[in-house]
Amino acid sequence: MRPTRTTVLLTAGLVTLLGVPAVAAAENPTDLHVNNQSGSNCSDTGAGTQAVPYCTISAAARAVLPGQTVRIKPGWTYDEAVTIDRSGAPGKPISFVAEEGWDGQQADLGELLTVRGASHVVLGSLFTRGGVQISGSTDVGMDRIRAARGRLDGVVVDGASKDVRIGRSNLVGVRIEGGSQGTVLSRNLISGSAQPGVTAVDAPGTVVTNNTVRGYCATGVSVGGASTGSGLFNNVIATEARSSYCKTDEPRNAILVEQSATAGTVVDYNLVTGVPSAPVQMPYRWAGTTYPDPAAFHAATGQGGHDILTAGQAGVGPVEGSPTVDSADPTAPGVLPSDINRKPTGDDPSVPNTGKNGGYLDRGAYETHDGLSQAWMNIDKTWAPAGTKVEVQAVSDSRWPTAMSYHVDFGDGTAPVVTQQGTGAHGLATHAYGKPGDYVIKVTAVNGAGQQATTQQTTKVTPAGPLTAAFSATPFLPAPNDTATRVPPLTMSFDPSASATPWPVERTDVDFGDGVQRSFPGLAIGKYTYSRPGDYTATVTVVDVKGTRSTTTRPVHVEYAKGGYTAVTPFRLKDTRVNGGTLQGGSPASIGMPIPFNAAGSASGGMSAAVINVTLTNVTQDAYLNVSSAYDDRPTTSNINARAGATVSNTVTVPVSEIGQVWFYLNAGRADVIVDFVGYYQPNAGEKFSPVAPARLADTRTPGAGGAVAGGTTRTVKVAGVGGIPADAKAVAVNLTSTEATQNSYVVAYPDPAKRPEPASNLNPEPGKAKSNQAIVPVGPDGTITLYNHAGSAHLIVDAVGYYGKNGKALYTPVVPKRLADTRTTGKLAAGATTTVSGVPAGAVGAVLNLTATESTGAGFLTAHAFGSARPEASSLQTLPGLTVSNHVTTPVADGRISVYNSQWGGPNHVIADLLGYFTQG
Known part of the structure; x- marks a missing residue:
């Protein structure tokens, strides 16, 4: 059959309708740019470059040349009436196209867009609030246009225009008149109001194909005057006759063709409908006669032989079971390969192909689609030894599962397994891996329209062999400088991942060696906190999904971590x-x-x-x-x-x-x-410690030191930059001593003289007793600490024993308190004598002791210092006759030993030294 002139014209302009034609790079002129958004640096006197775009579309319309595209940035409204009166050339149209955003945003024109006396023009992705008028123009293509103009027609084609093509657009009323020829409307959503959805008057060769037209209170499509040789195909046309919405309640025709336009005009494969509560009363009017249904219409005129009449709009459109699905004429003039949403033609396998010649094009602007968007897989063995058959079940969200095929790539270089089409909602594929490894299985679901959805998942292939348990036990410590996460000391991580596990592991049982057993899922790392440091024998049993068990034991050393x-x-x-x-x-x-x-x-x-x-x-x-x-x-x-x-x-x-x-x-x-x-x-936080040989920083008894500290007053002591303590120390460890107190009191050592902590105390002076206590104090302003005496008066002595800071050298390891020395088993330490305390761990540069003097016969003092070093003048503990006195002592260590000196005038003492912890190089 020889194609009609309209078909030839449509085919020639189809590429233009769907987009800007591609041309060779050497022939493609520079695009022009329009951008009126804030910060665009736009100018209507420039060249319209992307760096300096035009501010208005009108400026670009005055400058555009054949083959150029005007790219319009959406955003703010272009509040201007635009007239395009320049022309392109065959194969080199002038194009005005918005750069659509992710949501399909279109450039917004606030006034009328006019194409006058021009040819070879393309308009795309524009929203014109003032409508579009094409007058006296030739070869004009419009795609993805929204057009409205109040109660007037949104698009008007007049002035004997030729070959105007409007597709995939949303329009409020279209009027074609004034001798215009060969106008094609395809895949549009067209709404009328007071006027018909589509009106053709004196417009021969008008083609209205695959549109969804809503006439509401007027005729759906009206063809009159000398509009001979026109065609209405594959449309969905609805009218409204309710008085609650329309001013009058008379019947409305869905299709109206006047006597003057019937010559050569063809109507077929349309669907005519109303609203659910008001069916169409008189769907057809042909040459002045109305017809109530397609049968009567066809019998009288020979038209509409494949038309469908439905009672209402419910169930009509791109939905399952709609009579529009796969029932249109794919050979009709004006047919496009994609619908108003740019979705390609799709064949619903659950619906018979009742279109012409068995075609599966849908009627109306919309094409029903599979909706394929996701694929999933289920692997029966995500962990198995090499040589084991692995089965993959693939599924998708396809609504047309019988047209699906699934391509399963097992990720080891072998050819993908393709399930056959028509296998149903899922596909099955099996494979046996030849060697161990972690493989990524990828499933691609493909429907009958060629749409795809993919998913992937990893499977583990292990060496074939026996289940063999193995584990490592390591300290679990806080992350660097993390003070929020609760990580108790003596916490260990038990990691069984080194086990040889041909099959997935169901659980790991751990006996921690202290009477506690726990189970963990799979090969999860188990964390456990011991109550005391020590050496334990831990037992790990791995149980796989086959019920096979393997057990191993090993010693686990648990100790406090240094920090x-x-x-x-x-x-x-x-x-x-x-x-x-x-x-x-x-x-x-x-x-x-x-x-x-x-x-x-x-x-x-x-x-x-x-x-x-x-x-x-x-x-x-x-x-x-x-x-x-x-x-x-x-x-x-x-x-x-x-x-x-x-x-x-x-x-x-x-x-x-x-x-x-x-x-x-x-x-x-x-x-x-x-x-x-x-x-x-x-661990992993705080400052390092450096011990120093005990050095006296302050003694209020010495001349010029200010004398005893009175009750309710403070005394500032310089601690940083003196006595071996660097100027940038963050905190100092000092031994505080009170003597000659006039009444019971308390002393507080703190950093900021303006912010005394209350309540708090470090030392409790008593009359007639010299008392000592060690304090670790943050360094305050100007490298000082402040001492506050609460009541009476007392002399205070400050002896430095170490500091903490970024230049510190050692980290601290706590221990369960351990007795290193007790002279009650060997005899008292004589006045003026020194004893050696051994047993500090090797490598220690400092130790924290609880030093005790008991059965003292006089008031004196003890001084602890590194073995082999010169004895300092400072004291560590004040002895009192008849009393047992203890003090927290931080002291340097040499070769794991500490020297303790008993003053000459205090008499003999029993000395007890308990180790609380030690410092090693960090």
């Missing part, structure tokens, strides 16, 4: 005089350290040891206090010894328990306890 120190301004954690909880002899009591979930404050979730100042008061009988991390496994050491009625303080460095607690055990009687938090040690 840096973070000093804080002291704050009070507990005072049983205020909060209750007086210590009872023989009954351990716990106090929570300020880890992040502890209400007492916030320090760190990863601290391994806390530094606290502990004060006993209201002691009812002679007793000692032991501070440890465990409730029922206390070391045979003590931290404070107190007589009945006394108030005694000592600094304590103690590991914290798994839940951040420290336990206090009073051996006899009752006593109130006061606990002030002064800092903490943590």
Whole structure:
């Protein structure tokens, strides 16, 4: 059959309708740019480059040349009436195209767009609020246009225009008149209102194909005057006759062809419908006669033999079961290969192809599609030994599963397995891998229209062989400078990933060697916190999905990790005089350290040891206090010894328990306890420590030192940049001594003289007694610390023993308190004599001791210093006749040994040295 002239014209202009034709790079002139958005640097007097675009479309319309494209930036409205009166050339049209955004945003024109007396023009992705008028023009293509003009037609073609093609657009009313010829409307959504959706008057050869037209209160498509040789094909045409919406309630025709336009005009394969509550009453009017249905229409005129009439719009359109699906004429003039949403023609396999010659084009502007967007797979064995058959089940969200095929690439270089089309909703593929490895399986789902969706998943292929358990046990430490995550000390990671596992592992059972067993899923790394350091024998059993078991054991060494120190301004954690909880002899009591979930404050979730100042008061009988991390496994050491009625303080460095607690055990009687938090040690955080030979930084007894510190006053002491302590030290470890006190008092050491912590204390002076206590104090302004005396007056002595800072050399390792020396088994240390304390771990450069003098016969002092070094003038502990006195001591170490000197005038003493921890090079 010879094609009609309209078909030939449409085919010739089809590429132009769908987009700007491609030309050779050498022939393609530079594009012009229009951008009126803020910051675009636009100018209507420039050349329209991308760097300096035009501000208006009109400026580009005056400058555009054949073959050029005017690229319009969407965004702000172009509030201008645009007239295009320049022409392109055959194969080199002038084009005005918006650069669509991700959501299909179009350039917005606020006024009328006119093409007048021009030829070879393309318009694309434009929104014209003032409508479009094409007058006296030839070969004009419009694609992806939105056009509206109030109650007037949104698009008007007149002035004897020729070969105007409008496709894939959203239009409010189209009017073709004035002798215009060969106008083609295809795949548009067209709405009428007071006027018909489409009106052709004196417009021969008008083609209206595959449009969805809503006539509402007027005729859907009206063809009149000398519009002979026109065609209406594959359209969905709806009209409205409800008085609640329309001014009048008379019947509306969906298709109206006047007598003067019937010659050569063809109507077929349309669907005519109304709204659900108001069916079309008179769908056809041909040459002045109305027809109630397609049968009557066809019988009388020979037209509409394949038309469909439905009662209402429900179920009509791109939905399952719609009569529009696969029922159109694919050979009709004006047919486009894609719909209004740019989706290609799709064949619904569940619907018979009732279109002409068995075609599957849909009627209307929309094409029903599969909707394929996702694919999934299920691998029956994501972990198996080499040689095992692996089965992949592929599925997708296709609505047309019988037209699907699945391409399964197993990722090992073998050819993909392709399931046959028509296999149903899923495809099955099997494969056996030849060698171990991790392989990525990729599934591509392909529907009948060629659309694709992909997914991928990794499968593990293991060596064939027996299940063999293996594991590593390593310390689990806080991440660098992480103070928020709770990581208890003595936490170990048990990693069974080194096990030989031909089949997936169901679980891993771990016996940690301390009476605790736990199970972990698969080969998950298990974390476990021991209550005490030591050597344990751990047993790991791996169980796979086949029920096979393999067990292995190995020794696990658990110890505290070394860490840096973070000093804080002291704050009070507990005072049983205020909060209750007086210590009872023989009954351990716990106090929570300020880890992040502890209400007492916030320090760190990863601290391994806390530094606290502990004060006993209201002691009812002679007793000692032991501070440890465990409730029922206390070391045979003590931290404070107190007589009945006394108030005694000592600094304590103690590991914290798994839940951040420290336990206090009073051996006899009752006593109130006061606990002030002064800092903490943590792996991978804090400052390093450097011990120094004890050096006296202040002694108020010396001339010019200001004399005794009066009650309620402070004394500032320079600590950084003196006594071997560098100027940039962050904190200092000092031994504080009070003497010649006039009444019972307390002394606080703190960094900022303007911010004295309250309540807090470091030392409790008493009349007639020289008392010592060690403190670790953050360095304040100008490298100083401040001392506050609460009551009476007292002389204060400050001896430096070390510092913490970025130039520090050593990190701290806590230990379960261990007794290194006790002269009660060897005899008293004579006045003026020195004893050697051994047993500090090899490599230590410093140690933290609890040093105790007991059975003293006179007032004197003890001084601890590195073995083999010169004895300093500073003191570590003040001895008192008849009293047992303890002090927290930080001292340098040499060759694992410490020297302890007993002053000449204090008389002989028994000396006890308990190790709390030690420093090694970090």
